[in-house]
Amino acid sequence: xxxxxxxxxxxxxxxxxxxxxxxxxxxxxxxxxxxxxxxxxxxxxxxxxxxxxxxxxxxxxxxxxxxxxxxxxxxxxxxxxxxxxxxxxxxxxxxxxxxxxxxxxxxxxxxxxxxxxxxxxxxxxxxxxxxxxxxxxxxxxxxxxxxxxxxxxxxxxxxxxx
Numbered sequence: 001x002x003x004x005x006x007x008x009x010x011x012x013x014x015x016x017x018x019x020x021x022x023x024x025x026x027x028x029x030x031x032x033x034x035x036x037x038x039x040x041x042x043x044x045x046x047x048x049x050x051x052x053x054x055x056x057x058x059x060x061x062x063x064x065x066x067x068x069x070x071x072x073x074x075x076x077x078x079x080x081x082x083x084x085x086x087x088x089x090x091x092x093x094x095x096x097x098x099x100x101x102x103x104x105x106x107x108x109x110x111x112x113x114x115x116x117x118x119x120x121x122x123x124x125x126x127x128x129x130x131x132x133x134x135x136x137x138x139x140x141x142x143x144x145x146x147x148x149x150x151x152x153x154x155x156x157x158x159x160x161x162x
Contacts, residue, residue, distance in 0.1 A: 039086045046083025050076040058133075061126060070120030073133060074113045077140065097143075105143035112136035 034042070057072030085093045097106045112135050119128040145151040 034086075042086035043083045046086065047080050050078070050080030050083065052076070053079065061129060066120045066124060066126055066129065069126075069129065070116050074116050077113065077136065081140075102143050102146040105139050105146065108139035109136055109143055112139060 053072045053076030055076075057069045057074075057076060060066075060072060061069035082090075088096070096102070112132050115132040116129055116136065119125050119132055142152070145155060
């Protein structure tokens with residue numbers, strides 16, 4: 001079963017990986033001709049680039065580059081979010097983002113990205129930027145937990161809120 005495609009070859013395992021919501025046939029990917037492996041590479045690549053940009057942005061905040069921080073951090077989080085589009089398809093992701101179960105987290109997440117820019121460019125307030133980053137991160141975490149069965153309930157129980 002050895003293949004010349006490398007160590008991360010999902011096509012070689014054939015039908016052993018079940019079709020889940022993350023690999024359902026999506027017309028956008030059929031049109032682009034992306035394989036399962038290419039989609040995973042797209043996800044990992046976007047997530048890694050987003051993480052690097054966010055970390056660089058955070059470093060810029062602490063050395064006094066408020067403008068650089070806002071651009072790098074917000075761009076990093078958006079690129080990371082785009083990465084998940086490679087798993088489930090971009091149109092499907094937009095639909096899922098605004099389902100009732102995660103619409104509040106989505107709106108808060110997107111509003112915090114805007115708020116970071118406002119705090120950096122209009123108000124030039126680094127402290128406010130940090131507060132908005134924390135809120136954005138929490139909203140993104142809550143959004144992400146909505147995809148894992150019972151994860152939100154478990155988190156609420158851990159903090160004694162359920």
